[in-house]
Amino acid sequence: MSGLETVDFLLTKAARLDKALKSLPKADRKTLHTSSHKRARKLLRNLSFPAKVSELTDENIENQIDVLTTVKSSVVSFTKKMPPLSDALTVGPDAMAVRACALEAREGLAEDLCSEEISKTGASLDCVDALKLLTDPRGKPWPDLAVFSEYYETPPHLRPPRRSLPRSDSLPVLPMRPTIGGIEEAKQVGRFPDLLPALLKSAAGTLPDATDAEPRKTSKQNIFHASAVYRDACKRCKVQVLETMPILGEMVEVVGANLEETKHCYALAEAVRTCAVKGLKVEECYMPDMGAAKIIEAAFSGEHLETVTLSGLTLSYRSVLALYTALRQNRLGNSLRHLTLAACGLGGDLELMPPGAAAAYEKGRALLESHPVDEETLARGGDVAGLLSEHLQESLRKAKLDERPALHMATATSFGSDAGEDEVEKEEEELPPPPVLLPVFHQLTLSRVLHLNLSQTWLSPSSVRALSNSLPQTQIEVIKLDECGLSDDAVEELALQGLLRSRLLLEVSLRRNQLSGNPGAISTLFHAVRIHARIAHLDLAENLMHPECVPELSKLLRHSVSLLCLHLLGCEDSQVEDTVAIQGACYRWVAQNAAVNEHLEPEEINIPKPAQGEEHSEVILCRAPDAKDWQVAAPPPKPMRRHDEESPTPWAPAAPPPATPEKSVCPEGCWIKEARQANVKFQIPEGVSGPEQVTPEEIDDWSQGPSRIQALSDCFEEDVKIIYLKDVCHVDDEEAVKEALRSKYDLYYECYALFAGRSQWPFVRYVDMFSVFEEARVVDRTGGRKRMEKRRLHMQDIHVMITQTLANHNGGDPVTAPEAEGDRGPKKKIVPEGNPLTRPQFCEVMLRAAISWGDDLSASAAITLFADEIVAGHLLQPPLAPFPRGLAQRAGDYNDALQNSSRTLKEAWERFGYSSVAFQRLAQLVRLCDRSFTSKHVASIYTLAKVPVVDDRVSTAGDTRGLSYSEFLEAVSRLAMVWSRSGRMPACCPQEDGSMRGRRWPPQPQAGFPVKERVLAQRLQAFVQRLAERMRPSVKGRIAI
Incomplete structure (x- = not known):
């Protein structure tokens, strides 16, 4: 059965490789076909051998094909149509050959060639002399690749050209890098006798002979040879040599030249190609764009180009494509460090796309997309x-x-005639x-x-x-x-x-x-x-x-x-x-x-x-x-210099007297490249009085921080403008109600964030508003208004509060209790149930509930007492209790724990901090949720850690922003306070009122009391260590078939 399984594996893999090779671009497939003949030959050998001559009978071949057909008919029928794989299988289809073929096909050598692609490379079994190969003793029991290649005759058109070995007598006797400074040494007797003849022949415009002991033609570092190549190329192209010879060497300089003809640029490119160019400088020259592109291509061919300076030229897309092609090839453009394209006229747009350039320009289309930054x-x-x-x-x-008026004008014109609509659609389809x-x-x-x-x-x-x-x-x-x-x-x-x-x-x-x-x-x-x-x-x-x-x-x-x-x-x-x-x-x-x-x-x-x-x-x-x-x-x-007629030396004005140290300035300090490190061995001078010691202000554990306080203040000012206070309290009590809400706004905001996070952030659904009061345990359970306990709210009263708030904010008339209950009064159309509540509306409902709950208390006193006893006493309790944000604003054990685990935390922030759904995966990863701590608590922690903003939405579709890094740290710290080191989360059943009082949470910080920072830091560090273990990818070894 092992042989049959390997056949099935091979045939399936062959079909998959065929499909992948057919999807390649034509250029890549052409390169693959012309360069893979040798690898295809080896694959043919693997597919054809071992085979025994006695078994190559028609009857055996038909039997083996029948066996293959019984394995998987669909695969075999598909593979039979793909020569020469089917031919190779019919040459030696016994079990041993098939098993060896399957093992060899797994190697990387045969990964990119199979089935019909082999024939396109020119490799074929017809090129093998099978009779001599099978009778050769070295081919028993089967031939190796060397013996197989000996009897394989490669077609003449696929044979690589022979390399011509350099003659030993043509090697130069010159040093590695001759320079102009060596000309004087060449004139001395007995010093480099072969350098002076090369100089004389270069000046005469003739190339040195290969038989002489002069510099060889293939040297890219000989400046005399480059000049001779330039003169010879100008002679062949029938153009005149420039009066001012360009500097050809490691630094190629062409300044103020008139290269009007393209073939003159080609002649100069041949000379540049013979140099080991490190710098190309072309300034104030007149040359066509095609010629400049040829020179750029020749300069990059040396593979050492570091500086390109093109200034005062008239260039276009050909030079740009030459730069693009060179930079795209790592071997050529990897060394470039300085690029100058000054006054070349390349800052415009390409109105007409030339043939052959569309692919290069399409790859950069993403850079033209505008990304609004806010x-x-x-x-x-x-x-x-x-x-x-x-x-x-x-x-x-x-x-x-x-941008909006222009958009409205565009939409207004679209309601014209049908022809106008077609023109607009065509214009929209055209790319700029x-x-x-x-x-x-x-x-x-x-x-x-x-x-x-x-x-x-x-x-x-x-x-x-x-x-x-x-x-x-x-x-x-x-x-x-x-x-x-x-x-x-x-x-x-x-x-x-x-x-x-x-x-x-x-x-x-x-x-x-x-x-x-x-x-x-x-x-x-x-x-x-x-x-x-x-x-x-x-x-x-x-x-x-x-x-x-x-x-x-x-x-x-x-x-x-x-x-x-x-x-x-x-x-x-x-x-x-x-x-x-x-x-x-x-x-x-x-x-x-x-x-x-x-x-x-x-x-x-x-x-x-x-x-x-x-x-x-x-x-x-x-x-x-x-x-x-x-x-x-x-x-x-700028230094003023002029030539004095009496003295041959240049004249310069007298230097100004040195300025005093007090008024001296350092204008050369602007040249950053020439700045040097000053006062390396600096020592603190003695006898100098230091600055006065300022005692840093001590930060409380429960301090909100100036940025969060300012954010809460901005949200409060925005909410007060929207809250309908005229319907909440008497007009004389509005200022007192505002001050009470301002003093307890942080508690009301955290209550809003707690329920909006698990509902529909940044809104609170209508049905979720009832759960607010049920979890606060202020809903009366006696069943009637007459027996209702003091400071309790009836469910119908909560419904009226929500309905009145929605009606006021939607522009309707205030709704009274009878109208909402439907007991009496004419039927009026009220706001439909189910509309979500915004943050100002949530605060207004809480104010109405606080005043109704306070009974005989004043409005401001009821709002303050409701925040302390109900919101803080019942709602903001573990695992959603307030967090000591002052620990992150000072140095201590908590900050040290964050710094020590910064690598894991940053990686977790990138993976889980961009949305609420991603943050839920973090809790699932560490297996934090159970019957008591559910995904609703995780969603509430996600929103409680956010810094308050006036509007959290970042798009018109309602998408909200993710957590910043500091907000993510607070959210992870909240999860760490709930997590148990043993990994067991003790669960409990809910009580009759829906609470979870039976849950045994780990010790939590109490608001207003000092925090055990070291205990919190240890718990955070253990949680992050657990998170790092769960985030580590699991690698399991797989056994090869």
């Missing part, structure tokens, strides 16, 4: 959670509102033209380019979008976009989509662009640089800038941890008053924030006035890498 998106992505300012949020809201540089931007995300210079390239909006979306995925550290025509919208998109999300940038240059000077774009750029962790150099000089940008500039200088140099102003088109005001603000801020001027009065600050004619001078704010204080400097003047 605080919630950044919070879910984990980039800069919650750091966008209100100004940025407001600008984004305005941008979205501006891609940027010319789109393939390069796409490939930069996979390359190792560190410096990108696109200066003097007018970038279109789609080019800016593609560049911004590609920056976060690249390794670029320096980007220069000088004179690129960037508008305010382009700079905002570049700052939000590119700079803000790119974590490797060190230097950004945006000189001389089309900024309007308004605070919108510049403030957005300053904000992005301020929260960036690595940007050290920002050049924004020669751009318009208004004084309204000074507040954001001050925040940038005060809070940035990485910025070392900032260039501003210098634009002659700006108003003199604005420039002087910004200069004065920079001097004033630097003086007020200097460490030596802590007690300096504002009137004592000396602000220098600009000299006449220097009102528009550039201002540089810089500081040393190890210093905190900033300095204001002007750019150093």
